[in-house]
Amino acid sequence: MRDHIPVVVQGRGRRARRAGLVGVLWAAAELTVTVGVVVLLLVVHQVWWTNRQAAAAAREQVRSLERDWGRSERDPGSEWLSAGPSASPSAAVSSASADASASAASAAPAPRPSGRAAGAGAAAGAYAVLRIPRLGLVVPVAQGIDKRSVLDKGYAGQYPGTAGPGERGNFALAGHRNTHGEPFRYINRLRAGDELIVDLRGRRYTYVVGKVLGETAERDTGVIAPVPRSVVKPEYGYGEPGAYITLTTCTPEYSSKYRLVVWGTLRP
Known part of the structure; x- marks a missing residue:
């Protein structure tokens, strides 16, 4: 037998x-x-949906502000009217901001504290409206540059410690270039002579674009100084006191590596 x-x-x-x-x-x-x-x-969601949400909310905030201003102007006993036309822009900002916050609180939940330093500034609502006719832009302005409670709402945020609208010094604003309403996406298209209009309850301040700094470092604090001048590129900026406006945003698009800066001066 063979083995298997x-x-x-x-x-x-x-x-x-x-x-x-x-x-x-x-x-x-x-x-x-x-x-x-x-x-x-x-x-x-980030690029499209947040844009729609923030842009719609920002438009509603502008309408809310304008309705509130209309009510205040019709009310002869309002605090702003009783202050008279000689009231300072800072006083008008404080009063308008408080009124806008109360108005916004009835339409949307108040923002939660972000946990960031108080210097970052968190505002419950807008107090002014920035209009840029060349871009067809109408955007609410709030105090502070906190992302969650200001910038991510599609607002322009005022840098803490900078001058108020129409005041001597530098009225400095930040805004998103991409996502969350991206109000400052096209400010690179602004040219010398373009108007930047700031409405503050009962008042209008018109600034005229003078200079554009296409790119600077994130920490170039000179661009928002009372007399704005870049500390990174000193050839860009101003050398005399005046009433300035500064718009800042990220550049290049979809990046936060650098900052794009637009400066303007108050029209007499």
């Missing part, structure tokens, strides 16, 4: 290994597609 010798069929082993490898690759491909779809949805 087992025969190993190598082809089947190779096919099994190949099938296992194909299964792993297929699972990896499915995972990659799933992750890609999730990332795409997040991008769509």
Whole structure:
């Protein structure tokens, strides 16, 4: 009797290994597609949906401010009217900001504290409206540059410690260039002579664009100084006291590496 010798069929082993490898690759491909779809949805939410939400909320805030200003002007006993036309812009800012906050609180939840330093400035509502005719832009202005409670709402935020609208010094503003309403997306298109109009309850201040700094460092604090001049590129800026406006935003687009700066001076 012959001994039975087992025969190993190598082809089947190779096919099994190949099938296992194909299964792993297929699972990896499915995972990659799933992750890609999730990332795409997040991008769509960040770039498109947040823009729609913030822009709509900002437009409503402008309407709310204008309605509130209309009521105040019709009310002869209002605090602002009793202050008279000689009231300072700072006093008008404080009063308008308080009124706007109360008006906004009835329409939307008050922002939660962000936990950032008080110097970052968190505002419950806007107090002024910035209009840039060249860009067709109308955006509310709030005190502070906190992202969650100001900038991410599609507002322009006033740097803490800078001058009020119409005052001597530098009325300095920040705004998103991309996402969250992106109000300052196209300020790179502004040219010398363009108007920057600031409405503050019962008052209008018109600034005229004078200079544009296309790119500077994030920490170039000179651009928002009372007499604005870049400390990174000193050839850009002003050398005499006056009433200035500064618009700042990130550059290049979809990056926060540098800052784009537009300066203007108050029209007499």
